Every structure is written in C-alpha cells, then in structure tokens.
Amino acid sequence: MLSFEQVRFSAVEIWGKASEEASVWHELHNVEVPAHTTQPIAPGRQQSWVKPPCDLVKCNIGCSWSARTSAVGSSWIIRDTRGNVLCHSRRRFTRIFSEAQAAMETFEWAVEAMLDLKFQRVILEFSNRVLHNLFNQGFPVLEFGAWLQKIHNSFLSFEISKISWVPVGCNSIALEISDSVIRDQRVQSYVAYQGPSWLHDRILSEASLST
Template sequence: MPWLIWFLWKNRNNLLFEGKQSNLMEMIGKTFEESELWSLAQTHEQRLEEAQRKEALEVQKKWSPPPRGWVKCNIGVGWSKRNQVGGGVWVIRDHKGKVLLHSRRAFYLIKNLHEAKLKALVWAIESIADHHLDRVIFAIDDGDLTQMILRPKAWPNFKGEIGLIMERLVRIEWWRLVKECRDNNKGAFLIAQSVAKGGCLSSYVATGGPRWLHEFFESEEKLFSG
C-alpha cells in the first residue's frame, strides 16, 4: 500500500506539472517490484543483524585473557545434592592462555551450591597465596560473592563470609575478583563436575592442564598465542 500511494502521488505530479500520465498496469507492476525489493532488503538486513548477534555471543562465550604481567585464576565449582559433595577447581593461565597450574579438591557435607562456591573461592585464594603468585584475576561464576567483596556495605548480613574471603585476599598484593559466566569458564567447570558428580575425589596440584582436557585448553590458547 505505501508504494501504491507513492506511485499515485508521483503520477499525479507528473500529470499536473508535465502533462504526462503513466499506464495503470505499468504503475501497478512498478509498485509490486519496489515492494518486493524493499522486502528482500529488510530480510537481508535482519539476517545480517542476526548473524552479527550470534557472532557477538560466540565471542563473549570465549575465555578472555588477563593483561600482560597478570595471571588469571578461573575457579570452577560443582555440587552434588544427593551426595552433598562439592568440587572445587582452580586453573591458572597467563596472558597467552597457557595453563601454568591447576588443582582440584573435594568438599564434603556441603548443603547447597552457594556453600560450595564459598569454600572453593576461599581455598583457591589460599592456594594462590601459598604459591606466592601476585597480580591475579580471580574469576568465578557467582555474582553474589563478587559483589560482597566489591560492595561490602550493600551486604551487611554477610560480614562473616566477607571477612573470611578478605582475610585470604590480603595475602596477595595485587588482585581482582570478577564474575565470569560458565561458558567463559568451561574448562574449570568441567573439572569441577568430574569431582562432584564423576567421583574423582582425590586432590592434587599439577603443572599445565589435565590430559583429558588438553585439546580444549590448547584450542583456547591458540586464540591468544599469535
């Protein structure tokens, strides 16, 4: 309808000012042609926008490296409600994505996921301090714990948990604590699941990454080692 009105308007102006008038069937044909071209353009633009959104989401779901001179400690947490077992994992990587160290540990009699995440975070900070690492970005999939530390006044009922975490963080001179979604923290999460739900309960610290996730970590490393 908009194109038909437009062509009628143009035809009127041509008749008034130039004394010319288009053939009715020709005008209708042009109307449908313009309408189809516009619809195709809109469909193409929508597909392009959708592709760009998907590309942006894929980029966001990739692990992001720390600045040069820093290391990133990704903390993964798993929890089995049935067994009341929590799995904690930390993975240390440099700015090129290279896995330097990783560790896992089981926690017992854990009543909920929040408790598992709190214990894993405290344990991870203690471990990193024991390894005398500095300039560390701690990344965990938990907005509550990160906000407790960044905005303690907004969490007056959690002074005990805040104090527990801060007592460990003071041992590290330069640190940051950030929330990172599970898709960006997939390697650590998979190891944590192997503890909580896979029955891999033995604790250890090892250089590099686990063999069964070698290809996964290597593929992420290649993105930043160029």
C-alpha cells in the same frame, strides 16, 4: 567496573578499607592497575576465555555442588598471558548443605592456594551466580560478615588482585574439572603443574582463539 567501595552489601566498610589501602600502595609504587575490583560482564560481551595482561596471571575457579550428596567439586586453573597452564587443582568437599556454602568454600580455597603458591598479581574469575550476588548485592552481615572479613584480609596479601564474574563460556575448563569430581566420583584431591591431559586440546584451542 565496580570498585568494592561501591558494593552494596553490609560489609561495605571492609571493602572500602581494602580499596583505600590498595590505592595508597599503588600510588607509592606508581602502579595504575586497579586492585580489589569486581567486573560484572554485560550481556553480549565476553563469551570465551580471554588471556590476562602480560604482568598478571588468571585463575579460573569452578564449583559444582550436588544437593543430593551434599558434596562439592571444586577446581582452579592458572594461565599466563600466552594461555599456558601454570598449574591446576581439584578438590572434593563434603557435608556442604547449600550452594552459597559451596561457592564460599571453593572461593576461599582458591584464594588460599594462590597465596600459598606465591602468585601476587592475580585475576580471579568465577561463574557462580550466588557468589556474584554475594559480592555485588549483599547478604546479612551476621550470616556472611566473618567470611567477607576473612577474604578481605587475604586480598590485602596480594600485590594486585581483581575478581570478576564471567559467563560459563569464559570459565568452561575450570567448570569441566569441577563437574568431573561429582559426575565421575573423582574424590582424590591434587595440585599439578600444567593442565589436565584430558582437556589438553581444549586448553590449546582457547589459548589460540583468545585475544
């Protein structure tokens, strides 16, 4: 597990400060769960969706970008420790001209939704490699520094938060929803309780198989 203090991108002081402030909060409240962390998944490890701990919810984020149409299908789905879907959402972004921009718009949208819906103890999982590289390897601060600062500020509003890159198999429901936006031209955005009916059986299967 890598804390943001160890992330090598140019805005390291942003996440270092976030880790410091989070650590102080946890000490004051006797909380041992680490906040604001990324967790790269080693090859051969986790390959299917895993339930979150009992005191957290998990938000899986999907992002599907079409270079041909410059459109992005974005989604998030929130599940509890029993695998029950609390709510989900999809959205279509337009005039998006790079995969990096698509991933950043989607991630920021999902984080804002978690805050708007008052989820305070959240694990955010995604499978986008560009976003993984942004958080773990870094890009020029002049290009992405303002966005990193904005995400940093948002994360300070959570009680406990953790972000993880996971393989596609661990994120298949969110990706199926985001893919459908591009594949089926589903342009209507919405937020809904529970999960999409057309993925009901797969959601139940993941919940029953998850440890």
